């Protein structure tokens with residue numbers, strides 16, 4: 001087998017290669033002045049099992065296109081089987097139509113991967129598992145929950161309650177709660193508009209307790225800030241956050257710290273900011 005690194009997360013690809021005791025495959029990515037990309041493979045892939053580690057994280061479209069271009073290069077160089085390792089699956093939130101005349105881009109991405117010659121997809125904590133069905137071939141979803149729980153366990157106060165920020169994350173929150181042997185609370189939110197939601201209900205006991213709010217991903221931090229506000233109103237006394245994919249777009253860490261979050265635990269499925277604002281703790285999924 002050969003493992004190649006795309007531009008999405010070369011540090012994680014190097015860490016995975018080190019775990020496997022192997023070198024990364026030799027390749028060069030060229031960017032043309034008009035923005036087009038070309039990939040040059042520096043070694044033969046003929047007949048081999050070729051793995052490309054390429055999360056389709058921001059810049060999502062660039063990383064997605066690079067994934068497809070790599071796959072095309074592998075296919076044309078007679079690779080045996082092409083395995084796409086997407087620790088983060090971009091467009092996963094576009095998994096269904098919420099109204100008429102909308103795309104399902106998670107499905108489009110799966111079909112494009114297949115068309116480009118990808119035989120097998122590996123991902124981590126997919127936003128919704130039905131996305132697996134969009135790809136007409138083997139699809140493995142790994143989970144970072146055990147790794148995150150191992151990182152969190154030593155610092156959790158005894159009064160901690162695991163909180164799901166919405167109904168869609170209840171299954172994930174249950175996995176945390178069972179693994180950490182903690183009680184569970186659930187927030188229910190209502191979508192007010194395309195970009196705005198409002199927490200309307202809380203199920204569970206949080207008064208005087210530390211809340212460990214979990215999510216699959218943190219983008220702007222807006223969902224979690226809204227959750228903290230609702231939990232504080234309900235009498236919660238402390239706020240910790242755990243999520244697999246720390247996209248942490250501009251200002252997200254500050255936004256969470258200002259809201260009162262004292263610990264933010266994420267993995268390295270996507271590159272994380274160098275300045276963690278004193279609250280960020282990154283655990284690796286490389287093993």
Ligand code: R5P
Nearest residue numbers: 215217218219220221222223
């Ligand atoms: C929503 O369904 C997701 O699971 C996350 O809660 C959401 O996408 C996070 O985005 P943001 O951090 O911008 O609120």
